[in-house]
Amino acid sequence: MNPLNAVIARTLPFVPRGIVRRVASRYVAGETLADAVETVRRLNAERCLATLDVLGEDVVRFSETEETVAEYRRALDAIAENRLDANISVKLTALGLKLDPARCREHFRRIVDGAAAQGIFVRIDMEDSSVTDETLRTYYESGRTTDRVGLVLQAYLRRSRDDARRAAAVRASVRVCKGIYVEPPEIAYQGRQEIRDNFDALVEDLLVAGSAVGIATHDEWLVEKALATITRLKLGRDAYEFQMLLGVRGDLRRRLVAAGHRVRVYVPYGRSWYAYSLRRLKENPAIAGNVLRGLLRRGR
Numbered sequence: 001m002n003p004l005n006a007v008i009a010r011t012l013p014f015v016p017r018g019i020v021r022r023v024a025s026r027y028v029a030g031e032t033l034a035d036a037v038e039t040v041r042r043l044n045a046e047r048c049l050a051t052l053d054v055l056g057e058d059v060v061r062f063s064e065t066e067e068t069v070a071e072y073r074r075a076l077d078a079i080a081e082n083r084l085d086a087n088i089s090v091k092l093t094a095l096g097l098k099l100d101p102a103r104c105r106e107h108f109r110r111i112v113d114g115a116a117a118q119g120i121f122v123r124i125d126m127e128d129s130s131v132t133d134e135t136l137r138t139y140y141e142s143g144r145t146t147d148r149v150g151l152v153l154q155a156y157l158r159r160s161r162d163d164a165r166r167a168a169a170v171r172a173s174v175r176v177c178k179g180i181y182v183e184p185p186e187i188a189y190q191g192r193q194e195i196r197d198n199f200d201a202l203v204e205d206l207l208v209a210g211s212a213v214g215i216a217t218h219d220e221w222l223v224e225k226a227l228a229t230i231t232r233l234k235l236g237r238d239a240y241e242f243q244m245l246l247g248v249r250g251d252l253r254r255r256l257v258a259a260g261h262r263v264r265v266y267v268p269y270g271r272s273w274y275a276y277s278l279r280r281l282k283e284n285p286a287i288a289g290n291v292l293r294g295l296l297r298r299g300r
Contacts, residue, residue: 012157026247028055029269033071033078036269039246040084047257048265050086051123052079055270057093062103065096069107071270073114080118087121092135101134104129108138116146122172123214126152128181129188136163143170150214154179155199156188166201168209174204175214175243200225207233207240214264216243220252237262 013227029039040050043142054071056064072088080127088111095107108124115122124139126132150173153160157179167174178195179188189195196219203226206213223242230240241262244253254262 027245027268029267031269031271033074033269036075036081036267037078037084039267039269040079040086041082041256043265043267044085045294046254048253048263050084050265050267051243052086052090053089053091053125053266053268054094055268055272056078057091057127057272058098059094059096062096062099065094065099065104065107068079072111076111076114076120079120087123088115089123089125091126091127092127093131094140097131097134105138105141108142112142112149113145113235113297116148119148121148121150123150123152123173123175126154126177126179129157129183132157132159133246139172140170143172147213150174150212152177152216153202155202156183156190156195158187158189160198160202160293161205164205168206168211171211173212173214174206175216175217176206177243196222200229204229207235212238213240214243215240216266218244218249218252223252223256 029036036052040052043050052075054068054075056068059065059068067239072090075088078084079088090108090111092104092108095104095111096105112122124135124142126135136151139149142149151167152175153163153167155176155178157163164174176199178199189198198223199217203213203215207229215223216224217223226240226242237260242253242256243264243266245266246268253263253265
């Protein structure tokens with residue numbers, strides 16, 4: 001890691017918002033639903049699928065949760081009206097999970113009901129370990145009434161192999177990702193390769209069990225491992241898909257699409273773009289170097 005980029009990443013909160021917006025614009029569709037729809041149209045034209053995410057999490061007022069539910073309902077209508085090849089991802093803390101889990105589940109049911117009416121799939125995003133159990137509880141409760149809801153498992157959590165076995169027992173649709181939150185070593189692997197190895201194991205466990213798997217990574221080593229597993233198991237293209245973030249590894253995305261694999265791109269949008277952008281830039285210090293270049297251009 002370039003030491004200068006790491007320093008820039010730590011000082012991002014002090015960088016003018018305009019600079020962050022310019023750098024982050026490739027990773028966030030925009031502030032409005034119209035921005036997101038246009039981005040999904042472009043992705044669909046490239047033969048990519050999409051998942052829409054309304055930015056905002058860890059809300060502190062229930063009035064915010066009502067706004068989020070309403071925006072998701074508008075997003076569902078837009079997907080249907082524009083015939084977009086897209087689904088939605090939902091963070092439960094944006095629906096008040098940390099304020100009142102029961103009320104959060106009610107909000108989530110409203111979104112799921114709206115999605116069901118349009119025939120659209122809903123993915124529950126996984127967040128930090130403080131809400132893992134409640135997130136899984138919401139998923140399994142939803143599964144009693146619909147099969148169009150999926151969950152996410154994070155490869156850096158030590159518990160995830162056990163969670164995957166439970167998910168596989170009900171043929172859950174599971175997105176596997178590495179995980180981005182800072183967690184203690186007692187509950188999370190810390191080494192890069194041990195996280196990779198657990199990711200690979202999770203993907204294989206789930207595919208062998210017959211779960212539909214979203215292989216969410218930009219790591220070519222993991223992509224190649226997944227492709228080898230898919231070939232060995234002789235799986236059809238509907239058994240899995242690769243998933244990537246907007247603006248990241250477009251070259252890899254295009255190669256996978258050209259080879260005939262399904263690729264879904266995560267398309268975040270909304271007024272909470274700034275907090276999301278800071279988190280993504282901190283996760284990718286190499287990208288943070290673009291912030292310095294933006295500052296230098298601004299000073300000319």
